[in-house]
Amino acid sequence: MSPCPEEAAMRREVVKRIETVVKDLWPTADVQIFGSFSTGLYLPTSDIDLVVFGKWERPPLQLLEQALRKHNVAEPCSIKVLDKATVPIIKLTDQETEVKVDISFNMETGVRAAEFIKNYMKKYSLLPYLILVLKQFLLQRDLNEVFTGGISSYSLILMAISFLQLHPRIDARRADENLGMLLVEFFELYGRNFNYLKTGIRIKEGGAYIAKEEIMKAMTSGYRPSMLCIEDPLLPGNDVGRSSYGAMQVKQVFDYAYIVLSHAVSPLARSYPNRDAESTLGRIIKVTQEVIDYRRW
Amino acid sequence: HSCLFRHSWDKQCDRCHMLGHYTDACTEIWRQYHLTTKPGPPKKPKTPSRPSALAYCYHCAQKGHYGHECPEREVYDPSPVSPFICYYDDKYEIQEREKRL
Ligand SMILES: [Zn+2]
Numbered sequence: 001m002s003p004c005p006e007e008a009a010m011r012r013e014v015v016k017r018i019e020t021v022v023k024d025l026w027p028t029a030d031v032q033i034f035g036s037f038s039t040g041l042y043l044p045t046s047d048i049d050l051v052v053f054g055k056w057e058r059p060p061l062q063l064l065e066q067a068l069r070k071h072n073v074a075e076p077c078s079i080k081v082l083d084k085a086t087v088p089i090i091k092l093t094d095q096e097t098e099v100k101v102d103i104s105f106n107m108e109t110g111v112r113a114a115e116f117i118k119n120y121m122k123k124y125s126l127l128p129y130l131i132l133v134l135k136q137f138l139l140q141r142d143l144n145e146v147f148t149g150g151i152s153s154y155s156l157i158l159m160a161i162s163f164l165q166l167h168p169r170i171d172a173r174r175a176d177e178n179l180g181m182l183l184v185e186f187f188e189l190y191g192r193n194f195n196y197l198k199t200g201i202r203i204k205e206g207g208a209y210i211a212k213e214e215i216m217k218a219m220t221s222g223y224r225p226s227m228l229c230i231e232d233p234l235l236p237g238n239d240v241g242r243s244s245y246g247a248m249q250v251k252q253v254f255d256y257a258y259i260v261l262s263h264a265v266s267p268l269a270r271s272y273p274n275r276d277a278e279s280t281l282g283r284i285i286k287v288t289q290e291v292i293d294y295r296r297w
Numbered sequence: 298h299s300c301l302f303r304h305s306w307d308k309q310c311d312r313c314h315m316l317g318h319y320t321d322a323c324t325e326i327w328r329q330y331h332l333t334t335k336p337g338p339p340k341k342p343k344t345p346s347r348p349s350a351l352a353y354c355y356h357c358a359q360k361g362h363y364g365h366e367c368p369e370r371e372v373y374d375p376s377p378v379s380p381f382i383c384y385y386d387d388k389y390e391i392q393e394r395e396k397r398l
């Protein structure tokens with residue numbers, strides 16, 4: 001499942017409506033898209049991430065909130081101002097399309113991360129498909145957000161990049177590889193083989209595995225590497241997996257998916273139930289009727 | 298029940314010669330389709346698949362060997378299998394395996 005043109009157009013409309021309100025308030029402000037809508041790696045249910053750049057001492061959360069209410073951009077009860085969060089944001093649901101939007105202020109990192117990911121998508125042409133399937137897989141299991149006990153989508157994307165960077169077979173990075181098989185190998189790596197206790201992931205300079213102790217030396221003292229330890233390619237000293245408390249649950253569902261898929265694609269599959277009822281991928285991915293209806297609409 | 302099944306480290310595969318699994322359970326049976334996107338027997342690459350110059354171990358995090366070759370693994374671990382393909386089956390061999398199973 002990848003985004004269709006109507007979905008992209010609909011989302012651009014949402015962005016335009018918000019941009020108009022922002023420019024009304026601050027004509028020199030700059031609105032930028034980052035996150036999944038910017039990389040194209042979004043599901044029908046994904047949020048839109050926006051960042052507003054301008055000259056303020058503190059993020060003008062309340063000002064923008066009031067303006068958004070006045071212009072009826074959002075469902076009135078959906079607007080929430082999270083000013084105590086590490087990154088203060090405004091959350092809202094667009095009135096017309098029900099798409100959720102997060103707005104932050106003067107945060108460079110998201111925009112830079114989106115650029116970084118887009119560069120890797122050019123390099124590995126199967127990467128976007130791999131990520132979209134994995135995102136849907138985790139979404140169905142409520143493991144696609146750190147606060148529901150899963151991993152962040154930035155972590156997931158970096159795991160997929162590292163998987164391709166360090167794949168022992170050179171042709172794994174070819175554009176004509178069988179995507180389904182790459183997916184099974186991804187689950188094999190992060191569900192069974194990867195040693196989460198000892199090994200950390202480095203993306204920069206072509207990629208590497210690196211002992212967590214080594215990563216620890218590069219961090220501020222007293223910091224203990226997280227279970228899923230991924231060095232941030234854009235912010236040395238930051239561990240992207242730091243907040244992914246659900247990493248071990250994610251490992252478990254990856255292992256489960258590996259078992260199901262590797263059986264489904266082997267000749268033993270004939271003895272497996274429901275063989276004719278669904279596709280191989282259908283054994284681990286289900287798109288609910290709700291989402292299908294929403295896409296048609 | 299351990300007497301019913303032989304321990305996994307007694308098993309050896311005739312395909313990839315690694316310990317820990319029998320031939321009919323070898324992951325190469327599905328991995329050999331890595332370049333195949335149409336129905337039919339697996340597509341062979343024109344030149345054999347080369348190992349990547351970057352060898353890092355997912356198990357011990359050291360440089361210089363791949364995870365499936367790691368010397369630090371414990372004997373009782375189910376041995377990980379090679380990501381390389383030694384052999385691509387032809388139509389006849391696939392039929393034979395299907396009969397066996
Ligand atoms: Zn084998």
Ligand SMILES: [Zn+2]
Binds near residue numbers: 355357359362368
């Ligand atoms: Zn090793």
